[in-house]
Amino acid sequence: MIALTGHPRWKSAELQAISSRESHAGALSHAYLEHGMACLDYLEGPFSVLIMDKRSSRITAVTDRLGLHPIYYAQVGDGIVFGSSASGVLGHHEIEKELREDGIYDYVYFHMVPSPVSIYRNIKKIPAGHFVQLSNGALNETNYWLPRFSEQTGADIASLSVRLKNLLKSSVDNATDNFATTGSFLSGGLDSSTVTGFLSELHPDAKAFSIGFSAEGYDEMAFARITARHFGVDLNEYYVTPDDVVQALPVIATSYDEPFGNSSALPAYFCAKLARENGISRLLAGDGGDELFAGNERYAKQGVFEAYQKVPLFLRKDLLQPIVENFPGNFGVLNKARSYISQANTPLPDRLQTYNFLHQHSPAEIFSADFLSAVDVNAPLQLQRETYDRPADASTLNRMLYFDWQYTLADNDIRKVSHMCAVAGVEVTYPMLDESLLRFSLEIPSNLKLKGGNLRHFYKAALTNWLPQDTIDKKKQGFGLPFGVWMQTHKPLQELAYESLLELKKTRYFNNGFLDHAIELHRKGHAAYYGELIWILMVLQLWMAKHAN
Known part of the structure; x- marks a missing residue:
């Protein structure tokens, strides 16, 4: 028996024909009977798969190469329970809803709980590009896909640029089924502008949706308007307010299966909600370009x-x-x-966590001794080292990119955007993560992706004179929420935060003195940095109040 969800594509014309004639599951059944688990070599795109092979008494669950379709699982006796969510797995009567101390520590460390673990003691999730297999009572996890970085020396920039533009346009086309009810997120950055631009070429009446903030240094609406004017797109705008945050946060924080502390989830929700109210049923997101083509500041910083x-x-x-x-x-x-x-003197990937709260403050300062006695505080770094070291023959830059495919994309940004769109009632697709673009990015030399500290060097050069020059020159920002800044003066936000931290004092997890100190650090120190700390603690308390028992 085979179950398959998502929007996969087939590399074989024969399998594509079977898929069109029967179903995706039917095509995978043919491929599995002929190739065994090598059938995954013929399947690409966003998917999750469950294969029950009665002949060999084997059950296999697979998630796609970039983790766009997550799978949670728990072993129960000689069997296994799978689900697309933790709550689905928890529906089984033999699985207890018990939190892991390490899961709570992981959350504070990462602001989410990364694969392969979860917040729950008996539940795990499959990392991107992996499958788990139960055979004769033994459960094993296998990494079935790793990128092969084949950097082309002496690459022809002109021909690569043409290929990039063609792939981008076809990726947007592949991500769209009904142009009349499809729109795009538009922050005004490189990727959302790219997606919006090609959507406008494919559909003259394209709509885009953008979020703004009345806070200095956070509002990017001006850049979204530049892109919209440049491509003749109908731009729909919404300005998120502190009152919106107070009203929506308790709902958003508790809607996730696990605590999720990325504060940009709220603007993503309001943007998707705006799209839904304007008749849009599918949004195209720009996530992934920075992780394929080297657009994050930390990549350039490591060279220094x-x-x-x-x-x-x-x-x-x-x-x-x-x-x-x-x-x-x-x-x-x-x-x-x-x-x-x-x-x-700190090696990678450890150096990437220099400004992590749990490296700026010792765990013993933040957590209670009783709590820490049940936690392996070295586990987060060990997990990251294993991921960073996994690709063979990869440059430092490409290792960081692969590293971010797991921790920035699969475990964070994709989880954020996909869930917020689901809550708002909108489907979302990711053109920048089309596997044709992924394979293409593996060919681009590291010194073209990032040249002399210039992020996205090749990408910007290829799209110069097509994207607005202001977009090319713009510094990366995103839908960052100015929570720490707003909390300085907005009383209802302060009350929500202080009440949440007061409730956390009733748990055995934290040092109560540090919870008070966190508020002082926000008031007298770096408001944005420590505002983020208060945010993740507040989200944790709101989530636990609903899900912990």
Whole structure:
């Protein structure tokens, strides 16, 4: 028996014909009978699959290469329970709804709970590009797909640029079924502008939807309007207010199967809700371009630290580090030098977590001793190291990209956007994550993706004179929520936050003194940084109030 969900595509014309004549499940059945688990080589796109093979007494569950369709599971005796959500798996009467201490720690560390674990003690989820298989009572997880980065030396930039534009347009076309009821998210950044632009070429009456904030440094509506004018798109706008957050957060926070602390979930929800109210049933999201073509600031930043390792060891160890570490004083330039050397001496991927709350503050400061006694505080870094080291023959940049396919996309942004669209009643597709684009990105040399600190170098060069120049030059921002800034003056937000932290004091998880200290850090320190800390704690409390028992 085979069950298949999603919108897969077939690499074989024969299997595509069977799919059209019968069903996707029918095509996969033919492929499985002929090729066994190698049938996955012929399947691409967003999907999840369950295969029950009575001949070999084997059950296999598969999620797609980028984790667009998640699968949760739990072993029960000699059997296994699968579901597309944790709540679905929890519906089985033998599975207890018990939280993991490590799951709570993971949430505070990552602001979500990453695969392969979950917040629940007896439930796991399948990472992107993996399957789990139950055979003769033994359960095994297998990584069935890894990218093969085949960087082309001496690549012809002009021909690569033409290929990119053609692939982008076909990816938008593939992601759309009814142009009349399809719209796009539009932040005004590279990817949402790209998707919107090609949607407008395919459908002259295209609609786009954008969210703004009345907060300095957060509002990108001006860039969304530039893109909309450039492509002649009907732009629909909504400005999120602090009152919107107070009203919507308790609903949004508790709607997730696991605590989810990415604050941009709220603007994604309001954008999808706006689209639904305007007759849209499917939205095209721009997520993924930065992770395929090197658009995140941390990629460029690592090059600065990697350069330090090229300084001869004796100079670093016997001269530079002793001078900086022992020089008297505590002032700006010296502190930056100390921070630089400390980060440069920290290997990847650990260095990516330099500004994590649980690296800026010790776990013992944040959590109670009783709670920490049940937690492996080294597990998050170990999990990240295993993911980072997985690709073979990959450059530092490409390792970071693959790393982000799991932690930034599958476990975070895709989970955020897909669920918020579902709550709003809108389907979402991801043209930038079309597997034709994914395969193409593997060919682009690292020094073209990121050149001299210039993020998305190749991508920007390829789309110059097609995208607005303001979009090309724009600094990456996204739908970031100005919660920490708003909380400084908005009393209802303060009350919601303070009440939530007060309720957290009733748990055995946190040091109560730190919860008070977090509020002071927000008031007197970096409002945006510590506002995010208060946000994730507030979301955790709201979620636990509904789901913990």
